[in-house]
Amino acid sequence: MNKKIRIATSLLIAFLLTPLFAGEGEFNGMVRDYAAFRFSEADMPVHEITADVRFEYYGDLGKLTLHPVAYANPNKELELSLGEAYADIYLENTDIRVGMQKVIWGEAEGAFITDLVSPRNMKSFILADFTEIRKAVPAIKIDHYQGDYMMQAIWISHFVPFSPPSENSMWRQEVILPFPSTVTATIHDPTLPNPTLENSEFFASLSHFAPKLSWTVNGGYQWGDEPLVTAVTAPSATTRDIAQGYERYPFVGGSLNTPIANAVLRLEAALAIDKPMNSLDTTANPPISLEKHHQVQTLVGLDWNMFGAQWSSQYLMIYTHDHHDKLVFQMKSINEFAHTLTFRVQDTFLDERLTAKLFTYVELDPANALFRPSLSYNLGDGVIVEGGAELFVGDEEGTFGSYQNNSLAYLALRWYF
Amino acid sequence: MKRTSILLLIILSIMFVLPATDLSGEDVMWNVYNRDSGDTMGANLIMTITNARGSVRERSIAQYRQDLDGVESKLMFFLSPSDVRNTSFLSFSYEDGRNDDQYIYLPALKRVKRIASDSKNDSFMGSDFTYDDMGSRHPDLDRHTVLRTETVSGLPTLVIESIAQGAEDYPRTLSWVVDGQWFGLKKEFYLPDGSLGKTLTIDAFDEIDGIAVITDMTMSNHKQNTSTRIQMQDVEFNLEFESNFFSERQMKIGPRR
Numbered sequence: 001m002n003k004k005i006r007i008a009t010s011l012l013i014a015f016l017l018t019p020l021f022a023g024e025g026e027f028n029g030m031v032r033d034y035a036a037f038r039f040s041e042a043d044m045p046v047h048e049i050t051a052d053v054r055f056e057y058y059g060d061l062g063k064l065t066l067h068p069v070a071y072a073n074p075n076k077e078l079e080l081s082l083g084e085a086y087a088d089i090y091l092e093n094t095d096i097r098v099g100m101q102k103v104i105w106g107e108a109e110g111a112f113i114t115d116l117v118s119p120r121n122m123k124s125f126i127l128a129d130f131t132e133i134r135k136a137v138p139a140i141k142i143d144h145y146q147g148d149y150m151m152q153a154i155w156i157s158h159f160v161p162f163s164p165p166s167e168n169s170m171w172r173q174e175v176i177l178p179f180p181s182t183v184t185a186t187i188h189d190p191t192l193p194n195p196t197l198e199n200s201e202f203f204a205s206l207s208h209f210a211p212k213l214s215w216t217v218n219g220g221y222q223w224g225d226e227p228l229v230t231a232v233t234a235p236s237a238t239t240r241d242i243a244q245g246y247e248r249y250p251f252v253g254g255s256l257n258t259p260i261a262n263a264v265l266r267l268e269a270a271l272a273i274d275k276p277m278n279s280l281d282t283t284a285n286p287p288i289s290l291e292k293h294h295q296v297q298t299l300v301g302l303d304w305n306m307f308g309a310q311w312s313s314q315y316l317m318i319y320t321h322d323h324h325d326k327l328v329f330q331m332k333s334i335n336e337f338a339h340t341l342t343f344r345v346q347d348t349f350l351d352e353r354l355t356a357k358l359f360t361y362v363e364l365d366p367a368n369a370l371f372r373p374s375l376s377y378n379l380g381d382g383v384i385v386e387g388g389a390e391l392f393v394g395d396e397e398g399t400f401g402s403y404q405n406n407s408l409a410y411l412a413l414r415w416y417f
Numbered sequence: 418m419k420r421t422s423i424l425l426l427i428i429l430s431i432m433f434v435l436p437a438t439d440l441s442g443e444d445v446m447w448n449v450y451n452r453d454s455g456d457t458m459g460a461n462l463i464m465t466i467t468n469a470r471g472s473v474r475e476r477s478i479a480q481y482r483q484d485l486d487g488v489e490s491k492l493m494f495f496l497s498p499s500d501v502r503n504t505s506f507l508s509f510s511y512e513d514g515r516n517d518d519q520y521i522y523l524p525a526l527k528r529v530k531r532i533a534s535d536s537k538n539d540s541f542m543g544s545d546f547t548y549d550d551m552g553s554r555h556p557d558l559d560r561h562t563v564l565r566t567e568t569v570s571g572l573p574t575l576v577i578e579s580i581a582q583g584a585e586d587y588p589r590t591l592s593w594v595v596d597g598q599w600f601g602l603k604k605e606f607y608l609p610d611g612s613l614g615k616t617l618t619i620d621a622f623d624e625i626d627g628i629a630v631i632t633d634m635t636m637s638n639h640k641q642n643t644s645t646r647i648q649m650q651d652v653e654f655n656l657e658f659e660s661n662f663f664s665e666r667q668m669k670i671g672p673r674r
Contacts, residue, residue: 028502090670104527131525145666209665211509211518214531257531262516264531305533351468351643352543380474382499416499 029053029417034128036410038170045170045408048073048128052083062088062096069132084136095143100136103154105205105218107255107266110342110359111316113297114218114253114270117154117203119162119225125171125403126390128412135160137201148209154220156201159193161246162225170406175331178282183238190227190244199223201248212258219252226330229278232286247276247290266301266314277334279326294321309347316340332397339364353378361400368394368401382416442561442577448599449592450556455628455654458482461496462647466544469642476501476542479672483658487512489552490663494672505668510552522668529665538586544645545615545636547586558582559590569593569602570619587614600629613639620646626654 029052036046049072057064067083086099103117110130112120118134127133139156165171177185193199205218223246230245253270274292281287301314316339320327323336341364346357359372374388389409394401440448464476479494489510495501503524510517516534523530541551559579567574574593581588587606594601604617621633630652637644661667 028499095666095670102527129525143666145661145664147661148664150666259516259518259531259534262534264533303533305539308539310533348543351466351474352540378500380472380498384500414500416502 025055025057027053027055027417031415031417032128032412034410034412036408038406038408040405040407046073046124046410050128062090064088082136093145095145097139097141097143100138101141102134102136103139103141103203104134105216105255106253107257107268107301108299108316109301109312109314109344110361111299111314111340113268113299113316114216114251114255116220116222116225116251116270117156119160121163123163123165123169123171125165125406126408128410135163150205150207150209152203152205152207152218154201154203156203156222158195159199159201159223159246161190161192161223161227171403173330173402177240177242177331178280178287179240183240185240185242187242188244190246191230193223193246193248213256214258215254215256217252217254219250221248221250223248224276228276228290229288230290232288242288249273249275249292251275263302263304266303267299268301269296269298271296277320278328278331279324280328280331281326291327293323293327295319296321307347309345312342312344314342316342335365353380363394363398363400366395366398366401368392368396368398370400370403384414384416386410386412386414440563440575442563442579443556445563445575445577445594445599446556446559446561446579446592449594449601450553452599453628454484454630455626456484457656457658458652458654459656460652461650463650464542464544465646465648467644467646474498474543481656481658481662481672483663492663492667496672503671505671507663507665507668509663512555514555520665520668522665527669529668544647545638545641545643546645546647550617550636564591566596567593572596572598572602574602595629598629600631608640615639623652625652628654 030050032048032050032052034046034048034050035044037043038045051070053068055066064087066085069081069083071079071081073079082100084100084102086097086101089096089098104115105117106113106115108115118137120133121127121135122133137156137160138158139154141152141154144151165173175187179185201220201222203218203220203222205216207216208214227244228247229242230247231243233241233243235241249272251270251272253268255266255268257264257266259265272295275295276290276292279289279291281289296319297316299314299316301312303310303312305311318338320334320336323334325333327334341362343360343362344358346355348355355376355378357372357374357376360369362369369392371391371393372388373391374386376384376386378384387410389407391407392400392403393407394404396402396404459479459481462478462480464478466474466476468474476498477496479496481492483490489512491508491510493506495504495506505522507520507522508517519532519534520529521532522528538547538549540546541548559581562578564576564578567576573596575596577592577594579590579592586608588609589607589611591605591607592601593603600622601617602619605613606615606617608614615636615638617634617636619631619634622629622631624630630649632649632652633646635644635646
């Protein structure tokens with residue numbers, strides 16, 4: 001079923017269900033005009049107009065939500081996407097959400113530790129709004145409340161992978177394959193798991209919400225969002241076929257937040273059990289193989305107020321168990337320990353009309369970083385104009401340094417209605 | 418005749434300067450603090466912020482409050498403008514002086530986030546009110562003296578001078594407290610240099626369910642030439658909240674009870 005038919009069907013179903021929720025409806029949303037100027041090429045690789053509409057229909061039973069999004073780019077076909085479409089049913093101690101939905105877990109800001117339920121939209125490494133980074137999944141989510149505790153269970157009927165940058169995107173990175181120049185390699189599109197019950201994904205969590213300490217323990221049995229090389233075959237001496245697919249693994253994790261004086265401490269950790277990874281060995285046959293390694297991700301964050309501004313800092317560490325030098329991710333080496341720092345400072349001026357913000361990612365090995373300064377001004381009546389920059393610096397082997405030719409300045413106008 | 422006039426003047430001066438009450442400043446401010454303001458309350462707030470150029474912004478908020486076992490729980494839902502619609506803010510304030518616990522729900526992020534407790538002197542949502550102004554300031558934070566009595570809007574008031582014990586943006590305030598009803602009709606905030614920084618005036622108050630409630634007030638900042646008016650509509654007391662109303666769940670659901 002193509003995307004337009006899916007969207008139309010969802011809209012139809014939602015409107016057919018509307019009488020069940022007999023009540024009142026509400027329209028709101030945002031129109032955004034976003035243009036970027038790339039320093040290295042002195043060009044404007046992005047000029048996108050986005051219409052993000054949300055329709056919510058309230059009734060005695062709960063709420064229906066439809067969230068279509070349209071993206072218009074010059075000389076490209078209009079892209080229509082169903083951001084979300086779901087029904088909420090509110091019972092006495094239980095909330096049930098059914099449909100295409102985004103689920104967000106964890107305490108991290110700008111990082112994904114236990115936040116593994118909804119896949120990422122990486123069509124652009126930099127999105128006009130970070131909130132668009134997640135994709136909706138077809139799921140049933142049940143939240144059951146008992147005092148300050150909440151138990152959550154999620155069943156995702158069909159695996160949805162992450163969205164990579166398109167072929168001609170400036171965010172597309174060339175994968176260097178381990179073959180001599182005389183060999184022609186064909187990389188096949190990844191194969192999706194069959195949509196069977198046993199291939200569906202399951203997640204569960206238990207949370208406690210309290211002023212002194214709020215915590216969550218969670219876990220899931222899920223497919224890795226990004227494809228791995230699953231097989232390399234040699235149809236002839238000068239050709240190689242590379243098959244890609246998705247692999248699944250379980251994870252357990254948790255997070256907490258607690259106030260310390262006037263600050264907030266956040267912790268989050270996840271253990272991926274037997275996480276499939278690619279190993280690259282040019283002396284072996286085949287040169288790319290699959291291995292399983294435990295992987296631990298941890299994050300410590302601190303938020304505080306100082307000089308009237310909001311400050312936040314995070315330290316993220318990833319440890320890969322039984323590490324060796326041949327482990328790769330997208331054909332780039334994986335470190336046994338990977339360390340990343342983030343830093344944010346934000347302040348408002350002129351009766352909170354003007355907001356100045358700086359968000360920074362710093363990867364320690366290899367040393368590279370992304371600096372994201374921005375200024376936004378609220379003109380009133382829901383109209384906000386924002387200007388900023390995305391500055392990639394440092395080692396080209398790093399996550400951010402590899403995009404240093406994509407450093408850009410942008411201007412965005414948002415109208416909320 | 419001249420002697421009589423002088424005597425009258427002295428008597429009037431004494432009447433004006435000395436309070437016609439046996440209560441101390443501390444007593445008065447404790448009465449204000451302990452005044453019955455309902456164990457629970459719900460209201461819609463219209464906040465009109467006027468800047469120095471006369472430009473006006475309006476925000477509307479649905480607010481719910483509960484006082485229980487020394488904890489004031491407050492849940493606010495932002496209804497407009499559209500760029501903040503469906504954002505909600507939950508706070509717990511403690512009688513024992515502990516720092517507030519504060520949470521914000523941003524619908525775009527779909528996440529309830531604990532936020533670092535704002536300084537009580539910080540602006541409340543870009544208005545001329547501070548977080549301190551929006552809550553009940555604990556009497557022990559200041560030393561209070563009854564200066565005089567005055568009639569304001571036809572009501573007898575006690576003018577209380579409060580001197581902050583710690584460092585504050587406005588170390589001295591004057592409050593006009595209605596004698597016997599223990600709510601303020603006016604408040605002046607003085608800067609460390611002694612000049613008048615801002616003034617809170619009460620434009621309307623009402624009695625709802627036997628509780629005196631301010632329904633229209635304006636804070637004027639004399640230094641920045643700005644003002645903020647807060648009007649309260651649909652005020653209800655003694656609401657029956659579910660036991661988990663002041664919660665993460667309700668922040669996500671919205672103001673529907």
